[in-house]
Amino acid sequence: MVAGTSKAYKITKNRLQLLLMASLGFLFLIVFAYIPMFGIVLAFKQGDGYLNILDAMVNSPWAGLDNFRAFLTDRDFLNVMRNTIGLNLLQLAINFPAPIIFALLINEIRAKGFRRRVQTVANFPHFLSWVIFGGIILMLLNMDTGVVNAALIRLGFVDEAVNFGEARYFWGTIIITSLMKGIGWGSLIYVAAISGIDPTLYEAAEIDGANRFQKMRHITIPSIAGTITLFFILSVSNLLSNGFEHIWVFQNQINLSRSEVIDTYVYKHGIIGLRYSYTTAVGLFKSIVAFILLLSGHYTSKRLTGRGVF
Amino acid sequence: MNRMGKMKREVGFTGRKHRNNWFDYLNYTLMILMVIITIYPLVYVLAGSFNEGIDYVRGGIYFFPRVFTTDNYVVVLNDPRLWRGYFITVSRTVIGTTSALLFTSMVAYAMSRKDLFFRRFFYWVSIFTMFFGGGLIPFFLVINMIGLYNTFWVYIIPGLYSVFNMLVFISFFRTIPEDLHEAAIMDGASEFKIYRMIILPLSKPVLSIIGLWIAVGHWNAFLDAMIFTVDENLQTLQYYLMKVVRESTMPAEGVPLPPEILNTISPETVTLAAIIVSVIPVMIFYPFIHRLATQGVVIGSLKG
Incomplete structure (x- = not known):
């Protein structure tokens, strides 16, 4: 009897300890995720210039949808949206399929040692920061000393050095540097998925006389379609976020017309310009569109392929 | 089994050696x-x-x-801002990774227990934050409000916990036999003790992989330094480099050096030397990082 009570007591005590541990995580989310979420109320207020979030949330006057209206009619609005969405669509069209193609090519290499070495080298840039990688690229693209201009002139593509800092080269620079930094690492997940495919499928196909392209098309690609769909939906929901650090390193005063995106716009007007309410509204606009895109991507894919994100 | 299959594929099922086309x-x-x-x-x-x-x-x-x-390196290595940046970056990587691993794995342990009170509530509260957030500005104001702005701890505390990593931990903890837990309870161990003495030692593989993700993030981050600090003494290595690269700040400006060096250097070459100096640690650890990270891809994808 005595033993029984003490055991029950012990179990309750342990459950309370668990509760305490989980509560610490909960507390963290309250502070760093939910208070900011309630901070969204700022988007509907005139809280520009306040420093204390509670003060701004409670004491600033209501502004209705003024902040949203201000963003939609801002002279930079069209530009910022075009850059944000344009860059992302390009990324989706080029940088999304590239790692898949790279994974398929890697998979066709039979020499295991060579294959491993290529992967080791190709993954390296992923571990460099955008500052370092971007810094190196900027050096390569330099007008006077860069090797890219020298090569272009030598090969006769251009007559005189190109200034890659100009606005019209910005999107191209972003896409190509994204590829260079991310293609190897991005392919790993697909290589892993491919190596999980049942080898008897390939054997059966070989008996039927399938060549490597037929095997690729009818076995490899369908087998990794689930992974592809998942990452595609996640990329779509990021349609309004560009990698801030990536953009920031390549942005300069003369390419702003092509390089200002929502994230950099919010940073400049919010953190530097102290327009907290206005930029909260811009951020909320972004979150809502992203949320809608994620959900619609999820349900469309569920209907079409039976697979979703969650 | 899998390897056997691959070997077969290499020679072709029919046994013919593959000829390159x-x-x-x-x-x-x-x-x-x-x-x-x-x-x-x-x-x-x-x-x-x-x-x-x-x-x-x-x-x-x-x-x-x-x-x-070697003058460019002499200049860079004499720049106190580079060393301070290194110091801050190494400190935040070590402290930030250790504390985040302990905190996140501890919460994950509690969340993985079926007998946790309000388990479903905690779970959904966590999941929701993965899909919706307040955005940069409200987050910035919170950092201000709780007094982290322009302190070293702004690098550490907001990174203590990650729902994604918590879920990866949970899926690993599921593979630890329940008997161990029961036996420990029988012996009268508290949950803290079970976490510390049983769960942590058994979780080395997942700890090292998640630790690597966190550490790489810390090493490469410059956004938080840019947004949440103003003090030059708090700037990270990457932020210092960002200023050098993007704003063409002359590296090593104001560093007392003999004129025969100062008269021959240029911002470009000093920047190049600064880049090399900050890439070296990544290169040294790369073989180790790469092996770990490749294993991690499989774990990360299991979760998705």
């Missing part, structure tokens, strides 16, 4: 090109960093230094 040659060429494109920029930077500054500006340094010098 045009596709293989094209493929190998592409791969070699890829390797060159990845490695060459580093060669370029290395060559420039060892070239005399004034001479470099004339252009044409693509593979080897023309006028060899």
